Amino acid sequence: MLETRNLTKTFGALTAVNSVDLTIEREGIHSIIGPNGAGKSTLFHLLTGYHQPTEGTIRFEGENIEGKSPRTIVDKGISRSFQISDLFDGLTVEENVRIATQSLDENRNSVWKRSDSIDSTRKAETLMEDLDLTEFADTRADALSHGDRRKLEVGLAIAVEPDLMLLDEPTAGMGNEGSAKMVQTIRRIADERDIKLVLIEHDLEMVMEISDRITVLNRGAILKEGDPETIQADEDVQEAYIGTGEGE
Amino acid sequence: MIASQSLPLLAFISVEQAAFLLLNGLALGVLYVLIAAGFAVIFGITDVLNFAHGAFYMVGAYLTLAVVDATGSFFVALIVGPIAVAGIGVVAERLTLSNIYDRSPLYHVLITFGVLLIVTELVEIVWGTGTQFFQTPELLAGAVQVGPIAYPKYRLFTILAGAVIALGTWLLIRYSRFGLILRAGAQDQATARLMGVNIKKYYTLTFALGTFLAAIAGGLASPFLSVNPEMGNGALIIAFVVVAIGGLGSFAGAVVAGLLVGFTQAAVDTFVPALSGFVFYILLLAALLIKPEGILGDYEIRKHAAKLSYDERIPPVPLTDRRVLALLGALLLLPVVGLNTVMSSYGVGLVALMFIWGILALSLDTVTGYTGLISFGHAAFYGVGSYVVALTTLNVTNSFLLSMGAAILVAASIAWLVGAISARLSGLYFAIITFAIGQLLYQMSVSWSGLTGGSNGLSIDRVELLGFVDVSDTVTFYYLALAMLVASYYVAKRIMDSPFGLQLQAIRESERRTTFLGYNTNMAKRRIFAVSGALGGVAGGLFVTLQTFTSPETLFWVVSGDALFAMVLGGVGTLYGPIIGGAVLIGLDQILTIYFDHWRMLLGLILIVIVLFAPRGLVSFYAIGAELLRGERGPFGSAEPEPVEERGD
Numbered sequence: 001m002l003e004t005r006n007l008t009k010t011f012g013a014l015t016a017v018n019s020v021d022l023t024i025e026r027e028g029i030h031s032i033i034g035p036n037g038a039g040k041s042t043l044f045h046l047l048t049g050y051h052q053p054t055e056g057t058i059r060f061e062g063e064n065i066e067g068k069s070p071r072t073i074v075d076k077g078i079s080r081s082f083q084i085s086d087l088f089d090g091l092t093v094e095e096n097v098r099i100a101t102q103s104l105d106e107n108r109n110s111v112w113k114r115s116d117s118i119d120s121t122r123k124a125e126t127l128m129e130d131l132d133l134t135e136f137a138d139t140r141a142d143a144l145s146h147g148d149r150r151k152l153e154v155g156l157a158i159a160v161e162p163d164l165m166l167l168d169e170p171t172a173g174m175g176n177e178g179s180a181k182m183v184q185t186i187r188r189i190a191d192e193r194d195i196k197l198v199l200i201e202h203d204l205e206m207v208m209e210i211s212d213r214i215t216v217l218n219r220g221a222i223l224k225e226g227d228p229e230t231i232q233a234d235e236d237v238q239e240a241y242i243g244t245g246e247g248e
Numbered sequence: 249m250i251a252s253q254s255l256p257l258l259a260f261i262s263v264e265q266a267a268f269l270l271l272n273g274l275a276l277g278v279l280y281v282l283i284a285a286g287f288a289v290i291f292g293i294t295d296v297l298n299f300a301h302g303a304f305y306m307v308g309a310y311l312t313l314a315v316v317d318a319t320g321s322f323f324v325a326l327i328v329g330p331i332a333v334a335g336i337g338v339v340a341e342r343l344t345l346s347n348i349y350d351r352s353p354l355y356h357v358l359i360t361f362g363v364l365l366i367v368t369e370l371v372e373i374v375w376g377t378g379t380q381f382f383q384t385p386e387l388l389a390g391a392v393q394v395g396p397i398a399y400p401k402y403r404l405f406t407i408l409a410g411a412v413i414a415l416g417t418w419l420l421i422r423y424s425r426f427g428l429i430l431r432a433g434a435q436d437q438a439t440a441r442l443m444g445v446n447i448k449k450y451y452t453l454t455f456a457l458g459t460f461l462a463a464i465a466g467g468l469a470s471p472f473l474s475v476n477p478e479m480g481n482g483a484l485i486i487a488f489v490v491v492a493i494g495g496l497g498s499f500a501g502a503v504v505a506g507l508l509v510g511f512t513q514a515a516v517d518t519f520v521p522a523l524s525g526f527v528f529y530i531l532l533l534a535a536l537l538i539k540p541e542g543i544l545g546d547y548e549i550r551k552h553a554a555k556l557s558y559d560e561r562i563p564p565v566p567l568t569d570r571r572v573l574a575l576l577g578a579l580l581l582l583p584v585v586g587l588n589t590v591m592s593s594y595g596v597g598l599v600a601l602m603f604i605w606g607i608l609a610l611s612l613d614t615v616t617g618y619t620g621l622i623s624f625g626h627a628a629f630y631g632v633g634s635y636v637v638a639l640t641t642l643n644v645t646n647s648f649l650l651s652m653g654a655a656i657l658v659a660a661s662i663a664w665l666v667g668a669i670s671a672r673l674s675g676l677y678f679a680i681i682t683f684a685i686g687q688l689l690y691q692m693s694v695s696w697s698g699l700t701g702g703s704n705g706l707s708i709d710r711v712e713l714l715g716f717v718d719v720s721d722t723v724t725f726y727y728l729a730l731a732m733l734v735a736s737y738y739v740a741k742r743i744m745d746s747p748f749g750l751q752l753q754a755i756r757e758s759e760r761r762t763t764f765l766g767y768n769t770n771m772a773k774r775r776i777f778a779v780s781g782a783l784g785g786v787a788g789g790l791f792v793t794l795q796t797f798t799s800p801e802t803l804f805w806v807v808s809g810d811a812l813f814a815m816v817l818g819g820v821g822t823l824y825g826p827i828i829g830g831a832v833l834i835g836l837d838q839i840l841t842i843y844f845d846h847w848r849m850l851l852g853l854i855l856i857v858i859v860l861f862a863p864r865g866l867v868s869f870y871a872i873g874a875e876l877l878r879g880e881r882g883p884f885g886s887a888e889p890e891p892v893e894e895r896g897d
Contacts, residue, residue, distance in 0.1 A: 048764070074766035086764075088757035099754045102747050103766045115747040160765055 277510020663781020
């Protein structure tokens with residue numbers, strides 16, 4: 001589904017992503033883990049056009065997308081969420097979701113229709129129900145609890161109906177119970193809507209439980225790749241984590 | 249220079265000419281560096297675009313002059329005067345900016361504009377509006393031989409003094425503890441605070457340093473430029489242009505760009521004097537097109553995206569259909585009833601002028617209130633609208649509909665172009681660029697006198713609505729302006745309620761996220777800027793029809809400042825609030841001017857009070873009043889302290 005070859009990003013003297021050959025298959029949940037500064041978020045930035053690669057190629061469904069703008073890449077079917085929630089704070093939850101679902105509406109640029117009367121409004125309502133956010137429809141995004149903000153963050157990525165969704169630590173800063181529930185919700189919705197999930201996660205226990213395939217990044221390069229059992233048993237991976245502090 | 253000795257350097261320039269050029273360029277450049285350095289220091293550290301910078305430069309010149317008069321020593325004055333100005337700067341900062349550093353840059357811009365209004369009027373009260381004569385100190389009078397040429401001693405002194413001051417400032421920022429804390433605070437306020445640094449105190453000191461530099465530049469410049477209340481305008485433009493070319497907030501960038509602009513100005517003055525007034529703007533536009541972040545801009549533009557955050561706990565007065573209809577009915581009846589009782593035709597004209605300013609402030613609200621782009625150049629569209637109507641009426645047709653159509657078209661096209669140049673810039677860069685383009689058009693209207701009548705402006709007489717209704721009649725015009733206001737509001741409202749309007753508000757809240765939802769945000773910004781420009785053009789076209797006169801004043805940047813003021817005064821981001829704000833501001837303006845010479849000082853005070861205590865403008869007074877009555881709110885905000893919310897992200 002997605003394939004990178006020799007993908008490299010340098011910032012001055014620092015090589016944040018170093019010659020990464022990553023293959024993401026259609027089936028299953030794929031997680032990317034690694035210690036802080038391993039280059040996980042930079043990798044996402046490259047895949048979504050937020051940063052331009054210094055070298056290398058990215059192919060999505062057989063088409064080269066490196067060097068394309070974020071907007072073009074979303075159109076091709078890759079959406080993402082951010083590690084630090086990037087919401088439309090001054091707008092209501094309903095407007096947040098609606099601006100996202102509206103992006104696919106044929107009337108998205110209309111200047112004369114009412115924005116709450118076009119077709120995509122229905123989709124927004126459905127998605128809010130799926131995310132259990134309906135009761136906050138009229139609440140401003142900046143007045144939500146942290147957990148609900150994370151949910152809305154992922155909701156925006158879902159709303160643009162991607163084939164592939166890259167979630168950057170969707171449960172960051174949430175308690176264990178909240179995280180587990182959140183992951184359940186995301187999996188359910190992704191299944192229903194046939195969205196391939198790629199996650200960056202810190203919670204190793206959860207990663208092992210939900211992932212079908214895991215890529216371990218360390219210092220910008222791929223250290224190991226395999227199913228959870230292989231990764232868990234790998235000594236190099238343990239070394240990489242212990243070397244920089246467990247799970248951090 | 250002795251002609252017989254002149255040596256050819258190149259085919260077209262002699263060694264003497266080259267030497268003059270070099271020294272003139274250096275003298276101008278050093279002055280520009282000093283003017284811009286203070287501005288850059290303040291911006292680099294506090295993120296505030298200080299519109300009062302030119303005013304402090306002007307006060308610097310006046311106070312230096314005053315100390316010279318008192319002590320007889322220019323050198324004492326050059327130290328004491330600027331220190332006094334720094335003191336004034338500290339008082340101004342403590343009373344205004346220091347309370348609102350955490351707010352949107354829109355309010356920073358406005359509150360410094362308020363300070364500018366007050367300071368300028370105070371100077372006029374103390375020293376009058378005339379030009380003061382500043383004698384070159386005896387020691388520095390006359391010329392001295394520099395290589396092949398005799399050069400004025402005072403200019404050499406300026407070069408030397410400027411270089412010493414700039415170097416001293418650089419050393420201060422680079423190597424002192426004060427400088428270290430400033431740079432740390434600029435990087436990361438929260439951490440600096442955790443380290444026990446009282447960051448606000450350092451912001452105040454920064455402001456003192458910035459105003460000191462502005463004032464000493466004013467003092468140095470006075471002997472060879474004229475000292476008058478207008479001189480601050482020129483300095484403000486220099487500061488903007490130099491800092492934008494050098495890279496926002498970069499001190500070294502300001503030095504490089506200041507010298508660059510100085511040399512270019514000196515060369516253009518010598519070889520192409522016709523372009524003399526355009527040097528700043530041409531350089532700025534070139535810099536923006538080639539390297540938009542500036543020569544030494546290491547600055548992350550996104551970090552400073554001007555995010556407008558609204559306090560929704562203060563809801564504006566709801567705009568119900570009944571209220572709208574009642575108001576509209578009253579306005580329709582006003583001339584009919586008024587003219588027979590209390591109103592003169594002047595009064596009817598004044599209300600029509602209020603409609604015009606309502607349209608102008610409304611046009612600004614669509615880009616600033618809704619899209620989050622701070623435009624400090626809306627005078628451009630207002631002025632262009634007025635000139636296009638005047639020129640079409642004089643040269644083509646006296647049909648109002650046709651000339652207004654042309655005005656809308658031209659204003660929208662210019663706005664689209666401005667949007668295309670500046671849409672990829674966000675936040676305060678946008679404010680600077682729109683400001684500069686507005687001033688460029690102002691300069692054109694003054695210089696191209698064959699077309700525009702220069703500073704005398706253009707007068708028109710009879711304008712007709714499609715050849716039969718005389719629009720010059722005040723009552724007819726009143727209804728025309730009212731109709732245009734209602735139509736403008738309707739169009740703006742429909743757009744903001746549309747999917748496109750929701751996009752604009754999303755851009756205001758987070759342009760990055762809007763892009764990641766697949767929207768072309770640059771296109772959206774260009775489109776709304778064109779719409780806004782068209783509405784600004786409508787306001788300008790109506791203005792010239794009412795006054796039968798237009799002049800470069802309509803294009804002057806102070807009009808842009810007033811438009812922002814009107815928008816916030818009424819209630820930013822509500823569409824109808826700005827209409828009220830525009831009406832109230834121009835109404836106050838026209839009435840106060842009858843009774844007070846220095847009424848703009850009062851406007852400055854009102855502006856500061858609004859920004860500090862009622863940032864959501866007049867439309868929030870109803871809710872604030874209700875809270876006050878219930879005792880839920882003290883005069884300085886909510887009675888209970890805000891709960892400090894720690895968010896994981």
